[in-house]
Amino acid sequence: MGAHSKADRFFTAEEKERLQATTHEVESRTIGEIVVMVIDRSSPYIEAEILGGILLGSLLSLILTLLFFHASVWSYIPLSFFFFFPCRSLLERMDGLKKLFVGRKRKEEAVRLRAERAFFEKGLYKTKKNTGVLFFLSLLERKVWVLADKGIYEKMNQETLNQYALGVSKGIREGRACDALCQAIQEIGVLLSNHFPITPDDTDELSNAVMTEK
Numbered sequence: 001m002g003a004h005s006k007a008d009r010f011f012t013a014e015e016k017e018r019l020q021a022t023t024h025e026v027e028s029r030t031i032g033e034i035v036v037m038v039i040d041r042s043s044p045y046i047e048a049e050i051l052g053g054i055l056l057g058s059l060l061s062l063i064l065t066l067l068f069f070h071a072s073v074w075s076y077i078p079l080s081f082f083f084f085f086p087c088r089s090l091l092e093r094m095d096g097l098k099k100l101f102v103g104r105k106r107k108e109e110a111v112r113l114r115a116e117r118a119f120f121e122k123g124l125y126k127t128k129k130n131t132g133v134l135f136f137l138s139l140l141e142r143k144v145w146v147l148a149d150k151g152i153y154e155k156m157n158q159e160t161l162n163q164y165a166l167g168v169s170k171g172i173r174e175g176r177a178c179d180a181l182c183q184a185i186q187e188i189g190v191l192l193s194n195h196f197p198i199t200p201d202d203t204d205e206l207s208n209a210v211m212t213e214k
Helices: 006-010 013-027 044-067 073-093 095-101 104-119 159-171 175-194
Strands: 033-039 132-138 145-149 211-213
Touching: 006 073, 006 211, 013 033, 013 175, 033 104, 033 175, 044 073, 044 095, 073 095, 073 104, 104 145, 132 159, 132 175, 145 159, 159 175
Parallel strands: 033 132, 033 211
Antiparallel strands: 132 145
16 A cells, blocks of 8 residues: 555545444444455556557557658558557556556456455455455456355355445445445345354454555
């Protein structure tokens, strides 16, 4: 996480406090553990930088060749090579432009894989009853993934969790990300408290604070 992380600025300080309080309240009724994580992007999409660099560099080369070099292929080829590097560098710095060269399925797969990685990196698999739930928000792709440990999957399937992800995604598009996420946490909390009610020896095993990462 750094000073320039979009993920760190996605929720205001007040919204982070509200999400933390909502998570704490839900976990007071269940042994389940809920974690919210926001990241800038799920992949650097190097292939999009290369493809975009080739296409944009070729386009610039074509325009200049037509305007100033009488459509000479001997000008077009070296100019294409020359413009590739600054165009790729531009894409590397501009996520919004890079996203144009990434397919929908590629983004979905990248978010799913990054959510799975985060689940293990943040230790959600270490809960005593395997009841960790991750709300994973990836900003570049505008995707939400909800992932749970094996104890949860004994009571509910991924399709159920996907409905919560869709609700949060809709809230983000409508500019009410915090409200939608709080609602989803509360709703999944009802299911968790029914299937995994609180026990006297329960401890808060994972942080309730919103986790962010570039």
